[in-house]
Amino acid sequence: xxxxxxxxxxxxxxxxxxxxxxxxxxxxxxxxxxxxxxxxxxxxxxxxxxxxxxxxxxxxxxxxxxxxxxxxxxxxxxxxxxxxxxxxxxxxxxxxxxxxxxxxxxxxxxxxxxxxxxxxxxxxxxxxxxxxxxxxxxxxxxxxxxxxxxxxxxxxxxxxxxxxxxxxxxxxxxxxxxxxxxxxxxxxxxxxxxxxxxxxxxxxxxxxxxxxxxxxxxx
DNA sequence: GCGACAG
DNA sequence: ATCTTGTCGC
Numbered sequence: 001x002x003x004x005x006x007x008x009x010x011x012x013x014x015x016x017x018x019x020x021x022x023x024x025x026x027x028x029x030x031x032x033x034x035x036x037x038x039x040x041x042x043x044x045x046x047x048x049x050x051x052x053x054x055x056x057x058x059x060x061x062x063x064x065x066x067x068x069x070x071x072x073x074x075x076x077x078x079x080x081x082x083x084x085x086x087x088x089x090x091x092x093x094x095x096x097x098x099x100x101x102x103x104x105x106x107x108x109x110x111x112x113x114x115x116x117x118x119x120x121x122x123x124x125x126x127x128x129x130x131x132x133x134x135x136x137x138x139x140x141x142x143x144x145x146x147x148x149x150x151x152x153x154x155x156x157x158x159x160x161x162x163x164x165x166x167x168x169x170x171x172x173x174x175x176x177x178x179x180x181x182x183x184x185x186x187x188x189x190x191x192x193x194x195x196x197x198x199x200x201x202x203x204x205x206x207x208x209x210x211x212x213x214x215x216x217x218x219x
Numbered sequence: 220g221c222g223a224c225a226g
Numbered sequence: 227a228t229c230t231t232g233t234c235g236c
């Protein structure tokens with residue numbers, strides 16, 4: 001599939017932040033509610049700066065695997081909180097470009113709108129591909145929230161600077177919540193519905209679990 | 220064995 | 227993010 005190059009690669013923190021500030025204006029917070037093909041993305045780190053990126057495409061209704069791609073790369077930016085996306089983007093884009101099918105939704109391992117400048121990895125991937133995208137974080141990042149109720153499906157808003165930027169969502173009884181935020185071309189209600197639909201069995205969405213497995217054990 | 224969770 | 231050890235439970 002096609003991935004647009006909307007910016008040069010940043011050579012400083014200030015450049016990276018200004019790219020996020022500019023692309024933030026491209027994010028759309030509404031979109032389709034159903035998705036025929038759902039992709040999960042993840043990156044595994046090895047050694048000093050090697051990364052393996054994996055993209056797995058599943059049938060949106062049966063969750064049967066349709067296609068997967070693995071790409072090797074290098075960490076592309078130093079670790080700076082809020083600029084995490086720049087570490088992984090080149091390897092993820094490389095993997096996406098090698099897909100022969102175009103997914104209808106990207107399920108990203110990380111944050112979207114719930115980010116210091118409102119432009120986390122899920123927003124970045126959504127805008128570069130023009131596809132609906134959502135982010136699922138495993139630990140709280142920004143904003144404040146109450147713990148959601150104990151039953152599967154319970155959620156509470158994540159509020160940052162007076163705005164709702166995501167939801168803490170209980171995907172299974174007796175497990176820690178996940179943190180859902182919009183990436184691109186999706187509403188928060190739809191993002192929440194999709195994450196719940198993709199977590200019938202485990203805490204994390206099936207597409208992310210598949211991608212995580214593949215990135216760790218390429219085969 | 221795998222998943223969740225602890226330290 | 228990674229790695230390692232161990233417990234509990236399905």
